[in-house]
Amino acid sequence: MEIEKIAEKLKDLIIGEIREEFREFKSSVTGELAGYRIAIESMNGRMAGIEARQAALESEIRDMRKAIDETNKRIDETNKRINDINKRIDETNKRIDETNKRIDETNKRIDDLRAELKTEIMLNTQRIDDTNKRIDETNKRIDDLMIEVSHIRGDLKKALSQKEVMNDILTRLQRVEIKVFETA
Numbered sequence: 001m002e003i004e005k006i007a008e009k010l011k012d013l014i015i016g017e018i019r020e021e022f023r024e025f026k027s028s029v030t031g032e033l034a035g036y037r038i039a040i041e042s043m044n045g046r047m048a049g050i051e052a053r054q055a056a057l058e059s060e061i062r063d064m065r066k067a068i069d070e071t072n073k074r075i076d077e078t079n080k081r082i083n084d085i086n087k088r089i090d091e092t093n094k095r096i097d098e099t100n101k102r103i104d105e106t107n108k109r110i111d112d113l114r115a116e117l118k119t120e121i122m123l124n125t126q127r128i129d130d131t132n133k134r135i136d137e138t139n140k141r142i143d144d145l146m147i148e149v150s151h152i153r154g155d156l157k158k159a160l161s162q163k164e165v166m167n168d169i170l171t172r173l174q175r176v177e178i179k180v181f182e183t184a
Contacts, residue, residue, distance in 0.1 A: 003156050014145055021138060025131065032124065039120070043113065050106055057099050064092050 089136045 003159075014142075018138065018142060025135070030128070037122070039117075043117065046113070048134070050110065051115070054103070054106070061099065064096060068092060076141065099107065 068089060071088060074085060
């Protein structure tokens with residue numbers, strides 16, 4: 001009876017430990033996944049903003065090119081406005097250069113973000129691999145404990161069976177002693 005209680009307590013301890021490790025693992029994975037979701041949503045927002053800015057810049061460049069074409073037509077029509085038109089062309093080119101610089105900076109930021117994301121993915125893959133190793137080790141420990149419990153159960157059954165036989169023998173001996181003392 002006591003051995004069964006001990007076995008039950010061992011079982012409860014082992015299962016409790018496994019449940020606790022599983023809760024910790026589940027909590028860890030849930031937290032990490034939430035972090036990834038936030039990072040990805042943030043990246044998507046940034047990418048949408050970058051794309052919108054790029055589209056606006058392309059539209060602005062097209063508009064500038066139209067303005068340059070109109071300016072060239074005016075240059076042909078009148079020589080008096082040549083200085084003013086050249087000034088406007090220089091300003092437009094300056095804005096195009098600034099826009100190109102911004103595009104280059106944006107491209108560099110995109111490349112940096114890609115490298116950062118790639119590093120994060122590699123780190124998370126390593127964490128997942130480590131977690132899988134821990135799960136495999138825990139499963140092996142569970143299997144070993146189940147085998148050990150099975151052996152203990154077999155030994156317990158054998159001991160209980162032997163105890164019953166010994167009790168039966170003691171009872172019979174007591175009866176024989178009683179009969180021997182009664183006849184003596």
